Amino acid sequence: MVLPEGFALPPLPYLVGLGIGLAATVALLWAIDxxxxxxxxxxxxxxxxxxxxxxxxxxxxxxxxxxxxxxSTGAVYATTAVVAGLVWIVATVLTAMRRNASTARQVGTIGTGVAITFTMFSLYLGAQAGTLDPFWPVVGAVAAGVVAAVAWVLLSFAVTEAAAVTAKSGALVVFAHSLDGVSTAIGVDVLGAGERTPVSRAVLDLAGRLPVADTIGVGWLFVLVKVALALLIVWLFEEYVRDSPRQGRVLLGLVAAVGLGPGVHNLLLFAVSG
Known part of the structure; x- marks a missing residue:
């Protein structure tokens, strides 16, 4: 009921390999701390x-x-997690060996380079196929940034402590789910795309039954729900992050990933598929 259409476990050898890779990566991270x-x-x-x-x-x-x-759907995030975890481990070891080094900076720099490289390759394939059309994805990215900024400012005024304690982690959660919401709204209302996740589809179906559906579409309700949930999570995590900052920030990162991954996927897929 919650998994997207097309979700399927990879063949057993790949599933076992990914499981061993994830377990080994988590064990090493636990040991290195x-x-x-x-x-x-x-x-x-x-x-x-x-x-x-x-x-x-x-x-x-x-x-x-x-x-x-x-x-494939699902397996790709496990594959990425293994690689990112190994990069984190190596960066942690290198930081311990060098002065003025930053684990976060190394992880972020490498990740940015990898993301840009694969994105450019995807855009190149779209251009080669004659289906590249980045207009609405660019509009979506800008709109998501605006929505996230407004939401974060409102949170900062309404619950100042929550914004201050969760800080950049909280802001990332709000932006990630704003991106997911806005990209889905553009896909459904402008580009005629379908929603693969049952829970999200239920929200869109509810919006479709409202009187304003014929004039302003259905995506606005999904954006509102996603942003509201993100703000609620940030607010609820305030005390947890204050008391257990390590665990709290790790969980906030996972919450951000649930929004940022689908949001980036939507916009890039729209761009390269025309």
Missing amino acids: PPVSDWTVVAFAPWMATGAVLHVLYQQGAFPAVLEPLF
Whole structure:
């Protein structure tokens, strides 16, 4: 009821491999115990986007058959998590060996380079196929930034402590889910795309039964729900982040990934599929 259409586990050998990779990565991170700060969460934002970009490339048929199961729906985020986790481990070790080094900066820099490289490759494939049309995705990205900024300012005035304590991690959560909401609204109301996640589809169906559906569409309610939920989560996490900053920020990062991944996927897929 909550998984998107098309979600399926990869073949058993790939599933076992991903499981072992995730378990080993988590075990190494547990042993190394790297610090988790606001900047650490932000540094992983490009990796969240990378998972989405890799899935778009999978939909474009960019990978050889032997690698395709690693980038299917669901599996792609496990694959990305393993790689990002290994980068985090190496960056932590290198930081311990060098002065004035920053684990978050290394993780973020590498992630940004990887995300940009794969994004450019996806856009290139779209251009080669003659389906590249970035207008609405660019509009969506800008609109999401505006929505997130307004929402964060309102939160800062209404619940100042929550905004101050969660800081960049909280702001990333709000932006990530604003991006998901706005990209879905553009897809449904402007581009005629369908929604694959049952819960999201239920919200859109509810909006479709409202009197204003014929004039302003249905996506506005989805944006409102996504942003409201993001703000509520940030507010509820205030005390948790204050008392247990490490665990709190890790969970906020996971919440951000749930929004940023689908949002980036939507916009890039719209761009390369025309």
